[in-house]
Each structure stands twice: as structure tokens, then as C-alpha cells.
Amino acid sequence: MKAEVFGVSRLRIGVDGEGVTTLVAFKYCPLKCEYCLNPGALLKDNQCRVHTPETLYSELRKDELYFLATGGGVTFGGGEPLLWSGFIREFRKVCGPDWKINLETSLNVPSAAVQELIPVADCWIIDIKDMDPGIYFRYTGKDNGKVLDNLRLLAGEGLAGRCVVRIPSIQGYNTPADVLRSEAVVRELGFEKIDKFKYDIDYAKRKRNL
Ligand code: SF4
Secondary structure, rough: OEEEEEEEEEEEEEOOOOOOOEEEEEEOOOOOOOOOOHHHHOOOOOEEEEHHHHHHHHHHHHHHHHHHHOOEEEEEEEOOOHHHHHHHHHHHHHHOOOOOOEEEEOOOOOOOOHHHHHHHHHEEEEOOOOOHHHHHHHHOOOOOHHHHHHHHHHHHOOHHHHHEEEEOOOOOOOHHOOOHHHHHHHHHHOOOOOOEEEEHHHHHHHHOOO
16 A cells, blocks of 8 residues: 655644644645635646655654653644544554554545544544535535545544534635624534634745745
């Protein structure tokens, strides 16, 4: 089993999971966010490394002492890591139970991918964009029905406590009132760890030379 990885960022603290983490960014994403911060994930090019679970493990292992000392581990992002759910499941078998596995996801994927990762993920960091279908479509070009289905799936499995739901305020797309409405929807579903933040579109524009 192989996966395309376009970036690895080591020794991260407090940004995407407990303890010291290494972010592994996978290629490809089903969304087309207007201000995507990771355009490299969307391109069909050769700017990536192809890994097996074993080769990725041997690359990440140099930070194992930090992971074990701080309760950290690996954060799979992208792109959309749940497009590589089989790879991540295999990676868990290779790395064993002691590393944390965090997933940074939009949840806009088939529910089978979520189900496949329920047994292996310690933390789900979910960027819902906005729960209003019209706003979501304008910003990402996609319907958000799967997001809602998968939030219900995780809550139904009793995993809301392992999830952080991120709700960005995106200039030109949603208002503070929209953000509060999204928050109310996810709280109603049972999620309590909510991270509301202002999306830095100027940074995204600079990064993408817009
Ligand atoms: S979900 Fe993330 S990687 Fe995908 S298009 Fe949006 S910002 Fe880019």
C-alpha cells in the first residue's frame, strides 16, 4: 500500500494535537476552497514522495522520543487524509499503539472512510467551514451533506469527546451570526470542543500569490 505525501513538518507543539507532533500532508482533496492554504495538495504533479506505511514510519521514528515523552504523535492532514484511510489504518499497525494519531479532516468523504479510522484515531480535528449548505457550496464548490452525516456518525459512536470542531470566520463568506449558527448545530449534535477562529485570507492570498 502506498500514499502520496507532499510535506512533512516536524516538532510541532500545540498546533494540531497534544504534545509534540509531526504533520504529514497527503495529496488531493475533494474540496476547492477559495482560499486554500495548501494548494500543493490539489495539484497533479510530481512534487511529492510516495511512501509505504513502513517507509513513512522509519522517517518519522527519529522523533519517537519526543512523541512518547509528551503524549504526542502524528497528525495526518493534507489535502484530505481520509482519502488515504487504508494507508493510515496500516500505518497504525506499523507504528503500534503508543503514538497518537490525529486526523485533520473536512469529513467531506464517504462514511466508510470514517468508519475505517474510528479504531485507530485518537483525535479528530474537523474543519467544517460553515454548516450552512449555501455558504459551504460557495466557498468549497461542494455539498456538505457528507459532513453532517459523518458528524452524526462520530457522535453516534460516542466519539464527540475526541473531536475538535473548527469553525472559521471567512471574510466575504460567512458572518459572525453564521458562525454562531454553525456552532449551535454542532453543539446540538453533541460536540463540545469548538475552535472558532478568524481565517487569515491575506496570508492565504500571499501564499497563493492571488
Ligand atoms: S479542505 Fe483544505 S486542502 Fe482541501 S481545498 Fe480546502 S483548504 Fe485546501
